[in-house]
Amino acid sequence: MIQSKPWEFMVKYTPQRDWIEGHGIMVAFAIFFGGIAGGLYLASLYYDSTVGMFVAWLLAMATGLTDMAHLSKPRRFWRMLLRVKSSWITRGFLFITLFIGAAAIQLAIRQWAPGATAAETVFKVFAGIFAFGVAIYSGFVVGFVSGIKLWNSAIVPILFVVAGVAGGLGILMLASQGESAARVLDIARGCFYVLAGYAVFTAIYLWVSTYENTNARDSVTRILTGEVSRVFWLVVVVVGMVLPLGLIAPYAFNAVVSPAAFIIAGACILVGGIGLRYVILKAGVYSPLVPSE
């Protein structure tokens, strides 16, 4: 049970701590890596970037490793494959495993058998489906928690995918430096649009949550004006959204390539992405155990 005064259990919204404090911070990293791994692979498919696909594969490995690092009994990890019928952690674990396998085969074909386009396309389709699963499963993991109303929302899985694609495009923007100007600008413009959509989506999510119930409203208050507001406004909004949008727009829409601006913008998007996962996990609260009246 969480460290809290008994009285607070009865009358106050008590924040969840197991998945954010101490070792629990690994969950925020796992959700972040999973989101950008899936998002980056999907973006790389669209822009046909081999480097992006390979980095996505590495990030999927990082997702699995951070997930494992959170476990107190990592040697039993294989047991996590046993409950696919009901547990979203099991499903996510399967998505990660299958994505790593399918993407590895697809990348191997691309590298060592470039003529086998049909085979590569098949594995691209499979890897793409699993990448989407990797990007979205963490949204369902938290969305299933009915006691924390900020998380228990249909918007969360979609938000995590959009945030993942935005982060993936940020990495792709970093990785594409040195390629042709037209391609860099194309990726930068795509990144701008997705990032703008991600910002709007985040705002809608918070706005809708205030109408859900008092539990979710309490969480939103914590995000906007409470204990996690600094991280939200500074890291998620300013660093993760405003700064990269401001850096990309003047160059991308005037057909000017600025490696420095694009690299800084890409890095900012990633910092904002980890901030978003931290804020959502940190702001999750349980309703008071005892009815108020």
Add this chain to the structure above:
Amino acid sequence: MTRWGMVIDMKRCIGCYACVLACKAEHFLPPDIFWNRVLIGEKGKYPAVSKVIYSVRCNHCAEPKCVDVCPTGATQQREDGIVWVDETKCVGCRYCMIACPYQARSFYEGDGEGYFPGQGLTPHEEIGHALYPHEPGVVQKCVFCKERIDAGLAQGLVPGVDRDASPACMIVCPTMAIKFGDLDDPYSEVNRLIKERKGVGFHEEYDTKPSLYYLD
């Protein structure tokens, strides 16, 4: 079918914490671990203020979220409704703790050193370790004293009626505020109390169908 449940009469509870200590002694619980708690507070506004005492533990929900989310099958539900954790299967992901809207689970991080670190285990603790190893790094929770229930049933005793077949917290309660019995038996005492005094469970809006009822 049998579905074990508990009824707690808040008008009888005096907040003596005997149930908390009985549970700790019964299961040789390690330091800082409590499977049940007593919450004491106030409700209402001046001048209509009243003191309230809730003895809380796992609700052994009929539709337990913790069982659904467990990725390894460590958290299980028996046919009689008791939800328990197989410590040998738990990976310590704590998803069950997050998913429980009642925050009724505990994570045991301890090093197994017992109550007197650096001084070894007392003879009493050694017995406890043999009976309940309490593996560090896994999740624990109230099990409605299933060992007592199973042993009692094997002897032909009735849980909730016979002491040797009933949960420790129930038999130790000096005011008999805690009742235990079969919720599926329409003639059981727990069912009678729930019907007559309109027993309610915590957060029934979550559709977990808790097996713990409170009488006000």
